Amino acid sequence: MAGIKSYRILILVENLPSPFDRRVWQEATTLHDNGYAVSIICPTGKGYEKEYEVIDGIHIYRYRLPFEAEGAKGYLIEYSVALFHTFRLAWKVQFSQGFDVIHACNPPDLLFLIGGFFKLFMRKKFLFDHHDINPELYEAKFGRRDFFYKLLVLFEHWTFKTADVSIATNESYKKIAMERGGMDPAKVFVVRSGPKLDRMRILPPSxxxxxxxxxxxxxxxxxxxxxxxxxxxxxxxxxxxxxxxxxxxxxxxxxxxxxxxxxxxxxxxxxxxxxxxxxxxxxxxxxxxxxxxxxxxxxxxxxxxxxxxxxxxxxxxxxxxxxxxxxxxxxxxxxxxxxxxxxxxxxxxxxxxxxxxxxxxxxxxxxxxxxxxxxxxxxxxxxxxxxxxxxxxxxxxxx
Missing domain, CATH: 3.40.50.2000 (Glycogen Phosphorylase B;)
Structure with missing residues (x-):
């Protein structure tokens, strides 16, 4: 589209570092190759300890999490720390590279708080990239549909309501976006996580x-x-x-x-x-x-x-x-x-x-x-x- 090079994207991802997260990295490099300026905020991880670096023209800002969460209290601490650092680094990106769109990849379904803030006060766009269905993930981990399950359904709903556009990884997720999230079908795009054959190379066995x-x-x-x-x-x-x-x-x-x-x-x-x-x-x-x-x-x-x-x-x-x-x-x-x-x-x-x-x-x-x-x-x-x-x-x- 005309003038595409002026658009700047900020991708938020909490559960894996970039470029280790293959889906996020494929999206980021694709957007960069098509003229968008791309920045990513993500946690550090093994092999990805630098708090800032530029890889293939993409600016990556990383923060350290205290531990890998397990249990409800652990997730509460992890997500609170992640939200704090993501919000802090979003301002850093705003004053350096700048951004026009926040592209939020869940989990958790709390990134709408950051996307909603910048949408309301800074007139930014908010795109939700739906990687995991967190209410079902909670039920799979803890085996119950209690208060926290209902809270996650609410967070998911608010995320969809905040989003200008959402991306689903398959038709099942698109159905959730429309039925549980109340999104207009015209604003839900299915983008599957297809592999790149130049990475998945057939080699002799070891x-x-x-x-x-x-x-x-x-x-x-x-x-x-x-x-x-x-x-x-x-x-x-x-x-x-x-x-x-x-x-x-x-x-x-x-x-x-x-x-x-x-x-x-x-x-x-x-x-x-x-x-x-x-x-x-x-x-x-x-x-x-x-x-x-x-x-x-x-x-x-x-x-x-x-x-x-x-x-x-x-x-x-x-x-x-x-x-x-x-x-x-x-x-x-x-x-x-x-x-x-x-x-x-x-x-x-x-x-x-x-x-x-x-x-x-x-x-x-x-x-x-x-x-x-x-x-x-x-x-x-x-x-x-x-x-x-x-x-x-x-x-x-x-x-």
Whole structure:
């Protein structure tokens, strides 16, 4: 659009540092490549300790969080600290690079307080990028719909009411924006989190990652309560101890609040020697693990949040041509289609049986892997989402 280079974007993200957060970084670089000036405010993290730096023309301002929250009180402290620093740094950006739009990525659903302030007093625009459905996330973590659940629904509603435009990661999230958030459908844009094939490169396997075994089952993601790592380890236990499949190793990539607990669970189940926990690792090591894997898994627990959410790991597996086993969830099927086998909800035994089915059928693995790779290349890669992101910004600035 004419004069686009004069527009300046400030992206707010609280749960991951940039450029580690792949969706945020893809959005930021896409906007920058299309003439927008982009700044980001985010927390520090392992490998991203600098409080200010410029990467690929994007100004990144970071703040330090006291700890990684777990429990209601922990989240209250974390989000309070994050809001304080985000508001402080927003003023810093305003007096340095400046901004015309606040692009807020949840969680938490409290960034509307900052967006609303600058919208009301500084005439800025506010775009909400809906990454997580926080009421359902709360229910998944704590197993209840109490006062705090209702409070999160209220925060979500106020966020949508404050937003000039919102971005949804899939059709399920768009429905929430319209029904629970009361947004005009014309102001809700679906921008999926498609992988970039220049990052998700197919490389030769690293056989040492199999630890002398014939097969490797790969996982990449967060080690948290709703990610179902405990269910995956129970599947591994059944596969190894009950079915006698000692020819399989499991490579689990990622960090999170449950990492140490899951390591101990693997030991308690007697399968510690069959599981590698890498923690958070650089892209090169992540790609080595996934390229070596014969199949990849997504054990996300079947609940309201995961059923409606699109998981980046699914499309990353597909981008590398890997067949998948996951529990049967709505958006998981939308993404993977025939690239995946679907186990019964939260059933570790059925997941183990599906894993064995794939391991014992090389032709099926190849067919499913090719389907997934082609689906990403022809439909789901990030380049197909770029016009949708730019259309959302056209709507933000439309008179």
């Amino acid at each position: 056989e040492e990652l199999k630890h002398g075994r014939r097969y490797l089952v790969g996982y990449v993601g967060v080690m948290g309560a709703q990610e179902g790592i405990d269910l995956l380890l129970q599947s591994a236990h059944y596969l190894i101890k009950e079915l006698g499949r000692t020819d399989v190793h499991f490579g689990l990539v990622g960090g999170g609040t449950s990492l140490e607990e899951m390591k101990q669970l693997a030991i308690n189940l007697g399968i510690g020697d069959f599981v590698t926990f890498t923690g958070r690792i650089p892209d090169e090591e992540l790609l080595a693990m996934l390229n070596t894997a014969d199949i990849c898994v997504n054990p996300d627990v079947a609940n309201e949040m995961n059923d409606k959410s699109t998981m980046n790991k699914i499309m990353e597996y597909m981008a590398l041509g890997k067949p998948i086993v996951q529990f049967d969830l709505t958006e998981g099927r939308v993404s993977a289609q025939d690239a995946s086998l679907y186990a019964k909800e939260n059933d570790p035994v059925d997941m183990a049986l599906k894993i064995v089915q794939l391991l014992d059928d090389a032709e099926l693995r190849q067919r499913m892997g090719e389907f997934g790779r082609n689906r990403v290349r022809n439909e789901l890669e990030w380049r197909y989402e770029v016009p949708k992101l730019l259309a959302a910004y056209d709507a933000v600035f439309a008179k």
